[in-house]
Amino acid sequence: MTFSKAFFDLQLQFAQNVVRLSGLPLAQVLLDYTNLYVRFGLGRAFDRDHPVWLQYLAGLQHTDDIDAWTYPFFLTRQCDVPPPSIVATFGCFSYALSTDGYIRLHFQNAEATGRSPLDIECLAARMEELRSLFQHVDCAQPAMLRVAGVSWLYNIPAYRRLFPPSYLASVRVAGPRFRNLPLWGQFLDRHGAVRQGMVAPFLARLSCQTDMDDIARCFPLQALAVEAPVSDFQDFYESQRVV
Ligand SMILES: CC(C)(COP(=O)(O)OP(=O)(O)OC[C@H]1O[C@@H](n2cnc3c(N)ncnc32)[C@H](O)[C@@H]1OP(=O)(O)O)[C@@H](O)C(=O)NCCC(=O)NCCS
Structure with a gap:
């Protein structure tokens, strides 16, 4: 996927509104309320003194067109940004081990x-990928007993149908994920273009905000958190198997 300029422009528009509403400095807002740091390939430490981040901020001092500076800067940084600590990948799915003892699913x-x-x-192919992933978990991570995910995707029936009922039943709204694709990804299609149908309601709500309360509610979809035992996944994918 090639992230489009419009995806960056949208985040910058959000950031400028957060500055207006919060009074926070733009540099802090760009770090805490956009996915830019991750997209520049800088990891997930969100270190405000990272030399590349400082280079980006320095460029902002010399322009009054923040959009025109940001996207070309991103293009100079073009790099694959896998989620952190990936153990194994099966097609669209991968997993990591979290320090709190969970299998973390990524898509x-x-x-x-x-x-x-x-x-x-593509449903059968996705199911097969997940079955393989959980076979790998069974062999390689016998001590890991639970699975957790956080994403806007858990709002979408076409994604939800890939997972066991107990996992979906555990759903709750996650804390704000302003720095992460599990929130911002809802504005993208599979080619990296922005979904205009999602943008209009987002900007309309943003323009009505008078303070930072419920700023997360401007997003059409919230990031949702789900979790369930590993054994529920293994049982579910075996039961779906076509013999
Ligand atoms: C997930 C992703 C591939 C979907 O893009 P796409 O394949 O171009 O989406 P499509 O428009 O073809 O839609 C596929 C299905 O998902 C639904 N869908 C996709 N995006 C949606 C959105 N933002 N809101 C509501 N439904 C959506 C569509 O309605 C469709 O469902 P249907 O078949 O039941 O009608 C794309 O959003 C993406 O790559 N996002 C960035 C990555 C990401 O967010 N990863 C998650 C990190 S946790």
């Missing part, structure tokens, strides 16, 4: 046909 588009990875035609 990104790796569908080779050009179809949506969430298309019904």
Whole structure:
């Protein structure tokens, strides 16, 4: 996926509104309320003194067109940004081990046909990837007993149908994820373009905000958190198997 300029412009527009509403400095808002730091390939430490981050901020001092500086800067940084601490990848899915003892599931588009990875035609392939992933967990991580995920994607029926009922039943709204794709990803299609249908309601709500209360509610979809035992996943994918 090639992230479009519009995806960055949208985040910068959000950041400028957060500055207006909060009175916080722009540099802090860009770090805490956008996905830029991650997209520049700087990891997840969100170190305000990272030399590349400082280089980006220095460029802002010499322009009054923040959009025109940011996207070319991103293009100079073009790099694959995998989620942190990935143990293994199976097509669109990968997993990491969290320090609090969970298998953390991650999703990104790796569908080779050009179809949506969430298309019904790809359902069997996604299920097979998840079955393989949980076989790997069974062999390689016998001590890990629970699975957790956080994403806007858990709002979407085409994504939810890939997971066991107990996992979906545990759903709750996660804390704000302003720095992360599990929130910002809702504005993207599989090619990296911005979904205009999501942008209009977002900007309309943002323009009505008078303070920072409920700023997360401007996003059409919230990041949702889910969790369930590993054994529920293994049982679910075995029961879905076509013999
Ligand atoms: C997930 C992703 C691949 C979907 O993009 P896409 O394949 O172009 O999406 P499509 O428009 O073809 O839609 C596929 C299905 O998802 C639904 N959908 C996708 N994005 C949606 C959105 N923002 N809101 C509501 N529904 C959405 C569509 O309605 C469709 O469902 P249907 O088949 O039941 O009608 C894309 O959003 C993406 O790559 N996002 C960035 C990565 C990301 O967010 N990763 C999660 C990090 S945790």
